[in-house]
Amino acid sequence: MSLATRERTQTPAPAGGLELWTWFFMRISGIVLVFLVLGHFTIVHLLGEGVDRVNFAFVAGRWSSPLWQTWDWTMLTLGLIHGANGLRVVIDDYVRRDGLRAALKSALYVASLIFLLLGTLIIVAFDPAKGS
Amino acid sequence: MPGPAGGEATIRVLRYDPDAGGAPRWQTYRVPYEPMDRVLDALHAIKWRADGTLAFRRSCGHGICGSDAMVINGQNALACKVLIKDLSQPITVEPIRGLPVHKDLVVDMEPFFDAYRKVLPFLVNDDPAPDRERLQSPADRARYDDTTKCILCAACTTSCPVFWGDGQYAGPAAIVNAHRFVFDSRDRASNERLAVLSDKVGAFRCRTVFNCTRACPRDIHVTRAIQEVKSEILKRRV
Numbered sequence: 001m002s003l004a005t006r007e008r009t010q011t012p013a014p015a016g017g018l019e020l021w022t023w024f025f026m027r028i029s030g031i032v033l034v035f036l037v038l039g040h041f042t043i044v045h046l047l048g049e050g051v052d053r054v055n056f057a058f059v060a061g062r063w064s065s066p067l068w069q070t071w072d073w074t075m076l077t078l079g080l081i082h083g084a085n086g087l088r089v090v091i092d093d094y095v096r097r098d099g100l101r102a103a104l105k106s107a108l109y110v111a112s113l114i115f116l117l118l119g120t121l122i123i124v125a126f127d128p129a130k131g132s
Numbered sequence: 133m134p135g136p137a138g139g140e141a142t143i144r145v146l147r148y149d150p151d152a153g154g155a156p157r158w159q160t161y162r163v164p165y166e167p168m169d170r171v172l173d174a175l176h177a178i179k180w181r182a183d184g185t186l187a188f189r190r191s192c193g194h195g196i197c198g199s200d201a202m203v204i205n206g207q208n209a210l211a212c213k214v215l216i217k218d219l220s221q222p223i224t225v226e227p228i229r230g231l232p233v234h235k236d237l238v239v240d241m242e243p244f245f246d247a248y249r250k251v252l253p254f255l256v257n258d259d260p261a262p263d264r265e266r267l268q269s270p271a272d273r274a275r276y277d278d279t280t281k282c283i284l285c286a287a288c289t290t291s292c293p294v295f296w297g298d299g300q301y302a303g304p305a306a307i308v309n310a311h312r313f314v315f316d317s318r319d320r321a322s323n324e325r326l327a328v329l330s331d332k333v334g335a336f337r338c339r340t341v342f343n344c345t346r347a348c349p350r351d352i353h354v355t356r357a358i359q360e361v362k363s364e365i366l367k368r369r370v
């Protein structure tokens with residue numbers, strides 16, 4: 001079959017897939033995190049009396065507001081997934097043995113999921129009354 | 133460093149003899165050189181006058197065939213394009229990294245060409261042929277001009293740490309050659325190429341290290357071409 005006679009119509013669109021979307025996610029989450037993290041540092045650690053005023057009551061006060069709950073939860077989620085995906089990529093790049101790579105990635109996913117659930121639980125179900 | 137008058141160069145070559153086995157070892161040669169001599173001339177001087185067992189590839193001797201990419205003073209380059217007088221001595225010469233070494237500076241290029249073939253590096257257009265040639269505007273031609281310059285020397289691919297570490301990554305050269313056709317207005321198979329490159333071992337494996345751009349003896353903006361391929365895949369998906 002020569003190329004000249006070969007039937008070839010343009011296939012619809014490239015598959016894309018996980019690598020495309022994780023790559024895109026890294027770009028977007030990276031930009032969002034710059035603002036969230038710098039904002040967090042400025043507001044919590046620099047403004048007013050700075051980091052010295054941060055104690056249980058300060059956190060309790062902040063997390064009674066849906067704005068700060070959402071801010072912190074978004075920062076947690078994006079940061080965790082962004083970091084976990086970075087580690088996934090490092091493992092893919094540098095671990096050659098299939099078994100070891102699968103084991104490391106499973107451990108990474110399980111740990112990330114636990115951290116994500118724990119963090120979410122603390123932010124969402126935070127009860128200031130329990131602190132005293 | 134010797135002055136522009138030339139002199140005697142000390143060259144250390146990483147040698148490997150498959151028949152003798154064992155690990156690669158360094159061998160030092162001293163060669164007289166003229167001011168306009170290149171590393172390739174020094175290798176010729178060694179092979180022709182001092183040690184005929186030295187193995188390396190070269191063909192055109194003028195930076196066009198792409199056969200003599202090697203690691204010169206730690207940097208991927210064509211031996212026929214690097215002047216001895218521009219290098220600090222002793223000059224070290226090693227085979228390009230990440231491909232199996234056959235002998236001395238000769239490596240097995242098959243994995244490199246396998247990745248190249250996968251991206252369909254040829255024009256595909258089965259539309260009925262026009263009366264004369266398939267016309268293209270100068271602007272459309274300019275879109276992929278940079279990536280037409282590739283000579284497949286593998287200097288970029290074998291400078292990429294992802295390629296060294298993993299051994300499966302398609303590598304910059306394959307992506308550059310896909311780019312050359314993906315952005316050609318006459319081509320009809322760009323989606324197929326982009327599908328190959330959206331794979332796990334495709335363009336998204338690039339970590340923008342920029343080693344490839346630095347290594348390219350043709351000054352192709354390799355990393356930029358790879359990024360353009362990535363965003364083209366994204367554009368066609370959203």
Ligand code: FES
Pocket residue numbers: 189190191192193194195196197198199200201210211212213
């Ligand atoms: S010998 Fe042909 S590119 Fe160097």
